[in-house]
Amino acid sequence: MHPSKKIIGSYSDELSGKSILLGITGSVSLYKSIDLARTLMRRGATVKVMMSQMASKLISPDMFQWATGEEVTVELTGKLEHVTLAEDNDGMLIAPATANIIVKLAQGIADISLVATALNFMGLNKPLVLVPAMHLPMYISPPVRDAKLRLESMSIKIVEPEVVGDLAHYPDVDLIASYFTAQLLRGDDLKGVKMVVTAGPTREYMDPVRFISNPSSGTMGVAIANEAQFRGADVYLVHGVLNTKVKSFVRKSVQVESTEEMKSSVSELVEKGYKVVVLAAAPADYRFKQKKDKKIDSHTEVPKVELEKTPKISSSIRGKAFIVGFSAETVENDEELIERAKAKKERHGFDLIVANNVGRKDIGFSSEYNEVFLIGSDYVKKIEKSSKNIVARILLDTVKEELKSRNLL
The missing domain is CATH 3.40.50.1950 (Flavin prenyltransferase-like)
Incomplete structure (x- = not known):
């Protein structure tokens, strides 16, 4: 050789x-x-x-x-x-x-x-x-x-x-x-599909320089958006601050900071005719009830903070689009992961949910690899540990079959 x-x-x-x-x-x-x-x-x-x-x-x-x-x-x-x-x-x-x-x-x-x-x-x-x-x-x-x-x-x-x-x-x-x-x-097998993909973390600020966030890099969302566009879909990427080695080649995108901003952007796009939404971002679940306009002086003040829940992005588009949700969990085994994801799927009205165990250090947040379960209405499909580009391809294959079964493609 x-x-x-x-x-x-x-x-x-x-x-x-x-x-x-x-x-x-x-x-x-x-x-x-x-x-x-x-x-x-x-x-x-x-x-x-x-x-x-x-x-x-x-x-x-x-x-x-x-x-x-x-x-x-x-x-x-x-x-x-x-x-x-x-x-x-x-x-x-x-x-x-x-x-x-x-x-x-x-x-x-x-x-x-x-x-x-x-x-x-x-x-x-x-x-x-x-x-x-x-x-x-x-x-x-x-x-x-x-x-x-x-x-x-x-x-x-x-x-x-x-x-x-x-x-x-x-x-x-x-x-x-x-x-x-x-x-x-795959060729242009997603031609005609108008798809929104979210990616990366959001930030909820306590003051102008301090915020709540998470270690999401945006790699999974960017990989999905790229793959969908390369296969002919009309893709709009809505993302937070990205920190990924996978470059975004999507022609249409907008950067947001807060979960509320991400929710508003997605809702507006659905109203404009984007009927497939892949919620691959990791939006912050909590925000500060009060936000300071100026930086808190760490030498003179220890702030007392109170949190409240941020809005769920799916709440404003439920029933208006085909929604793919994500369930990032820290669990002991696959059975627990699947059960939690199924409950989340029903709670938020997702048509399809992607579940992964972020308690593992070799996959998930800030990794180039993932291992996930795709959970639909009557099936559970496992994607073994692969690069996120490959996970994106198999996920979109499943989305395509779901759309076909509903006469949406």
Whole structure:
């Protein structure tokens, strides 16, 4: 085995058994695709590379062979690589994609190996994703703009570049990898779903600098929101202060501080037509009855405080949306966890509840991993300890089936 292949599956096994063709074109940002290839490998995929001739002049194909442990294709030969690579791989990702290949692909001009191969992927109805990177005036020029629209009409996906000054930059590697993973495994199966996801802790202030909160990082909520958006949903993320390594790539979001603010934001979105609500945040359950306008002097005063309950976010949307609740408990065993979650599900009118034991140090709050039970009206499903990205995917699979059973999708 090539030494580089030892990293396969080191982060997760979500792409285990999948083979991906990574197309490289002659943008100066192509060096970032070395990291992209290895990110996909760490998720369990085998990655093969095809380079355009111009790309091979900028970086030696040997670099990508080192990165992936696979032979790199540049020229087409009598082996019919454009056919066999399309047949042997599950999906194709062209990153970076230059203006040249975007326009040629839109018109079916197969005069270079990458276009000929991509056309075979299209003919086989396999996922094809493009990641443009170039100068901004070129990216927004009429030929490229029209080519993008034409490709999108043919179900070709485009990851929008990050615009900085006059450049359409190669976007975040984690964004590309996560988006392509979701597309490869699920496609646009949540298209048409308008979903609100809450994430992170809220804060209830005693004075301008002191507050009640909890150790939630927001990782679970962000992972759910990202996954839903990558699968075609219209997602709005309502979050507190986030402290997570999982980056949010959601296009629509609002940050709040208090539980009351989170409740108001969610209620407003439901009134605007968002009919699926995933309450993955950890809102504070208590607040101070009185809040000081100025900082309490710790040298002269020990405040006497009285707490009151904060409003439940679900109370204002019950019966107006499909609600997924969360039950974070400190319990001795799974049976106790499930019973508490079932009681909470009925008490708050959740359609589905996700239960996890935050008494464990290896999962839950501020961890990249979780182990949960999904509890519906007539089932209990366990998701074994996995990265929160994978938990998010399985949770959304369950939400999708629930929506289908209710004729809501």
